[in-house]
Amino acid sequence: DIQLTQSPSFLSASVGDTVTITCRASQDISHYLAWYQHKPRTAPKLLIYVASTLQSGVPSRFSGSGSGTDFTLTIRSLQPEDFATYYCQQVNTSPFTFGPGTKVDFK
Amino acid sequence: EVQLMESGGGLVQPGGSLRLSCAASGFTFSSYGMNWVRQAPGKGLEWLSYISLASTTMYYAESVKGRFTISRDNAKNSLFLQLDSLTAEDTAVYYCARDIDFGLDSWGQGSLVTVSS
Numbered sequence: 001d002i003q004l005t006q007s008p009s010f011l012s013a014s015v016g017d018t019v020t021i022t023c024r025a026s027q028d029i030s031h032y033l034a035w036y037q038h039k040p041r042t043a044p045k046l047l048i049y050v051a052s053t054l055q056s057g058v059p060s061r062f063s064g065s066g067s068g069t070d071f072t073l074t075i076r077s078l079q080p081e082d083f084a085t086y087y088c089q090q091v092n093t094s095p096f097t098f099g100p101g102t103k104v105d106f107k
Numbered sequence: 108e109v110q111l112m113e114s115g116g117g118l119v120q121p122g123g124s125l126r127l128s129c130a131a132s133g134f135t136f137s138s139y140g141m142n143w144v145r146q147a148p149g150k151g152l153e154w155l156s157y158i159s160l161a162s163t164t165m166y167y168a169e170s171v172k173g174r175f176t177i178s179r180d181n182a183k184n185s186l187f188l189q190l191d192s193l194t195a196e197d198t199a200v201y202y203c204a205r206d207i208d209f210g211l212d213s214w215g216q217g218s219l220v221t222v223s224s
Binding site for chain 2: 001032034036038042043044045046048049050053055085087089091094095096097098099100101
């Protein structure tokens with residue numbers, strides 16, 4: 001099975017900051033990686049798919065990059081509504097594993 | 108508007124069974140693969156299972172293989188997850204999610220399953 005690791009696990013930031021989250025796959029997954037935002041007691045939200053394509057309706061301050069085994073999610077000019085937990089998911093091969101998550105919290 | 112609504116969760120004893128349902132509306136259900144994902148208390152998201160458009164392909168996470176069964180009824184715009192041989196480790200919020208091949212673009216609000224005696 002393909003394992004995903006995320007770093008950092010926890011990130012403290014302020015409104016207006018730029019934050020970067022990394023996701024590393026245990027084997028080559030080409031560009032088959034998605035990023036999600038999840039807030040407590042809500043449904044997860046797809047942000048980016050195929051590593052760098054912004055899902056419709058997602059603000060342009062979110063961006064993704066990478067291929068192969070190393071990927072990044074960048075949030076520019078962090079907004080109050082961006083404080084949440086972020087997950088990567090590989091959709092290359094079943095089981096379609098999620099990363100362990102990165103919680104972005106107020107500094 | 109795409110809507111997914113899970114139902115069927117609740118309290119069940121260890122070793123018991125439960126059937127979750129997901130009612131879909133606002134899109135052509137038969138044109139999309141579907142997934143189940145769960146989140147245990149204090150834990151991250153865990154992908155569980157996928158079913159293709161016409162139910163020809165199903166995938167499962169190792170943690171639920173042989174105990175959970177995914178199915179769908181395209182005529183009723185419904186997705187199901189049969190949960191058998193439940194343990195306390197299966198306590199979680201269970202989400203259904205629509206598959207766009209490269210990600211899960213629409214999710215339900217979740218259904219809580221609690222396994223406890």
